[in-house]
Amino acid sequence: MTLVELDAVSVRFGTGARAVHAMREVSFSVDQGQTVGLVGESGSGKSTAASVALGLRAPTTGAVRFDGQPLRRRRVAGEMQAVLQHPMWALNPRMSVAASIAEPLQVRTRDRAAVRARVGEMLEQVALAPELGARHPHELSGGQRQRVAIARALITSPRFIVFDEAVSALDVSVQAQILQLIQRLQAEHGFGALFISHDMAVVRYLADRVVVMRGGEVVEDAGAADVVAGFTHPYSRALLEER
Numbered sequence: 001m002t003l004v005e006l007d008a009v010s011v012r013f014g015t016g017a018r019a020v021h022a023m024r025e026v027s028f029s030v031d032q033g034q035t036v037g038l039v040g041e042s043g044s045g046k047s048t049a050a051s052v053a054l055g056l057r058a059p060t061t062g063a064v065r066f067d068g069q070p071l072r073r074r075r076v077a078g079e080m081q082a083v084l085q086h087p088m089w090a091l092n093p094r095m096s097v098a099a100s101i102a103e104p105l106q107v108r109t110r111d112r113a114a115v116r117a118r119v120g121e122m123l124e125q126v127a128l129a130p131e132l133g134a135r136h137p138h139e140l141s142g143g144q145r146q147r148v149a150i151a152r153a154l155i156t157s158p159r160f161i162v163f164d165e166a167v168s169a170l171d172v173s174v175q176a177q178i179l180q181l182i183q184r185l186q187a188e189h190g191f192g193a194l195f196i197s198h199d200m201a202v203v204r205y206l207a208d209r210v211v212v213m214r215g216g217e218v219v220e221d222a223g224a225a226d227v228v229a230g231f232t233h234p235y236s237r238a239l240l241e242e243r
């Protein structure tokens with residue numbers, strides 16, 4: 001079943017001669033429980049596509065659907081979450097880890113005991129010791145901070161999560177741990193994911209399908225099995241061979 005669908009989405013910033021076409025007629029979809037990788041060089045339009053898919057930015061033309069219905073941000077709050085490159089941006093430095101994880105749930109329930117119990121569950125799910133809940137973000141490693149950001153994203157049981165360069169700032173060995181964590185959580189929770197990265201190796205590890213963007217356009221949309229053999233566009237082949 002299709003979860004999120006971008007249908008001929010174009011996004012233009014500015015007007016006239018100085019207009020930037022961040023997305024041109026971009027169409028792709030993410031099914032329930034599926035991971036779609038979105039790859040492309042800097043400026044190709046990946047983050048713009050992410051904000052459109054999350055309903056944070058309206059397309060200039062084209063349509064975005066969630067569950068077959070036109071996407072309305074307010075209606076899907078809690079059902080969509082994002083994990084970004086630098087968890088420091090998502091985590092309030094003055095809030096404890098437990099408070100940061102709890103926050104998205106607190107807007108939905110006043111039951112403090114239930115929230116506390118759920119935070120405990122989330123810490124366990126992302127393999128962080130319960131006592132880390134009392135710490136602040138600056139007292140954690142980069143990998144631990146990203147685990148906190150993932151716990152925070154998962155606490156409302158979203159059906160769709162965007163990971164935007166979520167492992168790019170981490171050391172390679174920590175990257176591998178976080179990728180394994182995401183894979184395990186997805187198998188357990190069944191959320192659909194849009195996994196954005198400039199790194200083809202990382203995307204190939206996780207994605208069921210890979211979409212390649214260049215200059216605001218989709219130049220490739222292939223099943224993971226076809227990623228190596230079937231990439232036809234010279235640009236996507238070049239991305240593959242970079243490593």
Ligand SMILES: Nc1ncnc2c1ncn2[C@@H]1O[C@H](COP(=O)(O)OP(=O)(O)OP(=O)(O)O)[C@@H](O)[C@H]1O
Binds near residue numbers: 049
């Ligand atoms: N708010 C904005 N105003 C004007 N131009 C913008 C804005 N946001 C993005 N752009 C432009 O749109 C294009 C696509 O940007 P986008 O951030 O989506 O690319 P990206 O592939 O995510 O790049 P990166 O990997 O560097 O984050 C770029 O040319 C960028 O300069």
